[in-house]
Amino acid sequence: MDKDRKEIDFARRLADPNKTKRDRALKKLNEWLAFQSSKPPGFDEMDMMRVWKGLFYSMWMSDKPSVQEQLANQLANLIYTFHDSEQSFQFIKTFFLTMQREWTGIDRLRIDKFYMLMSIFLRESFCFLKKHEWDQGLCDSFATFLADGPLNVKAQFVSLGISLHVADKFLGELLSVADSKLTFDLFNVLLQPIYVLAANCQSAALLDNICDCIFKPLLELSEDVPLQIDFSLIAENLFTVAADTLTRAKNRRALYALREMFLTQITPDDVVVIESPAKKRRHNSDVPGSGDSATVDDDISVNYRRSKRLQASSSSPLPSPQMKLNFDSISVDGRKKKSSKTPVLKKKRIIRFSGKHYKAYEPIGKKKFVVSTLSPGKSLLKNKDPGPLSPLEKRRRRIRARLNAKLD
Known part of the structure; x- marks a missing residue:
C-alpha cells in the first residue's frame, strides 16, 4: 500500500507545471526505481502504468525542443535502472501501452514531441537488446509484443498513427545500433511482426510505408552495415505470408511484387515499365x-x-x-495510381417550382449551384411541369382554402 501511495505521489510531482520540481521528482524517481526493483517482488504491470502516467504528463508539460529532447533521453534511459531484464522489458511494454491509451488525447501542438519520444524509446529498446547480446528469448518476446501491441492493426485500441510511426522508424533505428552479434536469423525474428502487419493492414498508407521504409531499403543497404541480408529467405517469408488465405487481396499483390524484387536482387531504379492506354x-x-x-x-x-x-x-x-519506372505514380502493388483530378461535371440547368416562383439551378461544381429566380413570362418556362408542391406550399393552400370557406 505504501508503494502505491508513493507511485501516485511521484505521478503528481512529475506533472507539476514547474520544471525545477519536475526535474527533482525525476531524479528521485530514478533512485527509487533502482532501490524498489532490487527488493522482491519488484514491480508489476499496474505499478509501471502508474509510474508512466506521471512520466507521460512530465513530457506533456515540457515546452522547448531542447528540453523535450533531453527529457525524452532521460525517460528512455530509465530502462537500465532496473536490476533485472524482466522488469526492464515490462517498463518498455508499459510505455507503448501508455502511448496507446493516451494517443487520442494528444493535440496537434504536442504530437511532434511524442513522435520524437517514441523514436528515441524504440532506439533504446534495440540498445537494450544489444546490451543483452541479442538474446533469443528477449528478441522473441519483443517481436511478440510488437505484433500484439503497437503493430497490431486488428486491435481497436491501437491508433494508426502509432503503427505508421513505428513502421517508419523500425529499420533505421534497428540498423543504427546493429553490430556483428546481430545475426540474420535474429534480424528475421524481429521482422516477423512486420510481415504480419503487411498482410493484415487495411490502410494503403501503412502498406506503402512498410514497403518504402523497410523492405525496399533492404535492397540498397551499404557495406558499412554489419548485417548480411539473405534475400532468398526474405522472399520465401513474403511468399508464405502472401499465400495465406487470410491475407487481403491488395496486400497480396504488393507482397508478391516485393518477393519478385528480392528474388532478382534488384533495386527499384532497375525496373522497366511497359505502358499503353489500350488492352x-x-x-x-x-x-x-x-x-x-x-x-x-x-x-x-x-x-x-x-x-x-x-x-x-x-x-x-x-x-x-x-x-523508367516512376515510383511516385505507382502504388506498391504495381498498379497505376488513380488520378486525383475531379471529374468534369455535365452542366445541366434544372428548373423547379418552389410554390411561388420558378427557380433555375446552374451547377458550378460538386454539389454547388447558382440559384436564380425566373419570371413566369420567360420562354424557358413554357411547357414546363411545375412538379410536386412543397409541404410548406401545400399547408399555405389549405389555410387559404379554409379562410375562403369561412368568408363565403
Missing part, C-alpha cells in the same frame, strides 16, 4: 526489342524478367528514360 494486340515498334506484336495491358507491368528479355534482345543498351 489489345498491336504492333509495338517503339519498344526496343519487341516483335511484330505485343500484348499491352492497362496496368503497368513491373515484371523484371520481361524487362531483362527486352534489354537482351534489343540492339540499344537501355530503353529511353521515359520508360
Whole structure:
C-alpha cells in the first residue's frame, strides 16, 4: 500500500507545471526505481502504468525542443535502472501501452514531441537488446509484443498513427545500433511482426510505408552495415505470408511484387515499365526489342524478367528514360495510381417550382449551384411541369382554402 501511495505521489510531482520540481521528482524517481526493483517482488504491470502516467504528463508539460529532447533521453534511459531484464522489458511494454491509451488525447501542438519520444524509446529498446547480446528469448518476446501491441492493426485500441510511426522508424533505428552479434536469423525474428502487419493492414498508407521504409531499403543497404541480408529467405517469408488465405487481396499483390524484387536482387531504379492506354494486340515498334506484336495491358507491368528479355534482345543498351519506372505514380502493388483530378461535371440547368416562383439551378461544381429566380413570362418556362408542391406550399393552400370557406 505504501508503494502505491508513493507511485501516485511521484505521478503528481512529475506533472507539476514547474520544471525545477519536475526535474527533482525525476531524479528521485530514478533512485527509487533502482532501490524498489532490487527488493522482491519488484514491480508489476499496474505499478509501471502508474509510474508512466506521471512520466507521460512530465513530457506533456515540457515546452522547448531542447528540453523535450533531453527529457525524452532521460525517460528512455530509465530502462537500465532496473536490476533485472524482466522488469526492464515490462517498463518498455508499459510505455507503448501508455502511448496507446493516451494517443487520442494528444493535440496537434504536442504530437511532434511524442513522435520524437517514441523514436528515441524504440532506439533504446534495440540498445537494450544489444546490451543483452541479442538474446533469443528477449528478441522473441519483443517481436511478440510488437505484433500484439503497437503493430497490431486488428486491435481497436491501437491508433494508426502509432503503427505508421513505428513502421517508419523500425529499420533505421534497428540498423543504427546493429553490430556483428546481430545475426540474420535474429534480424528475421524481429521482422516477423512486420510481415504480419503487411498482410493484415487495411490502410494503403501503412502498406506503402512498410514497403518504402523497410523492405525496399533492404535492397540498397551499404557495406558499412554489419548485417548480411539473405534475400532468398526474405522472399520465401513474403511468399508464405502472401499465400495465406487470410491475407487481403491488395496486400497480396504488393507482397508478391516485393518477393519478385528480392528474388532478382534488384533495386527499384532497375525496373522497366511497359505502358499503353489500350488492352489489345498491336504492333509495338517503339519498344526496343519487341516483335511484330505485343500484348499491352492497362496496368503497368513491373515484371523484371520481361524487362531483362527486352534489354537482351534489343540492339540499344537501355530503353529511353521515359520508360523508367516512376515510383511516385505507382502504388506498391504495381498498379497505376488513380488520378486525383475531379471529374468534369455535365452542366445541366434544372428548373423547379418552389410554390411561388420558378427557380433555375446552374451547377458550378460538386454539389454547388447558382440559384436564380425566373419570371413566369420567360420562354424557358413554357411547357414546363411545375412538379410536386412543397409541404410548406401545400399547408399555405389549405389555410387559404379554409379562410375562403369561412368568408363565403
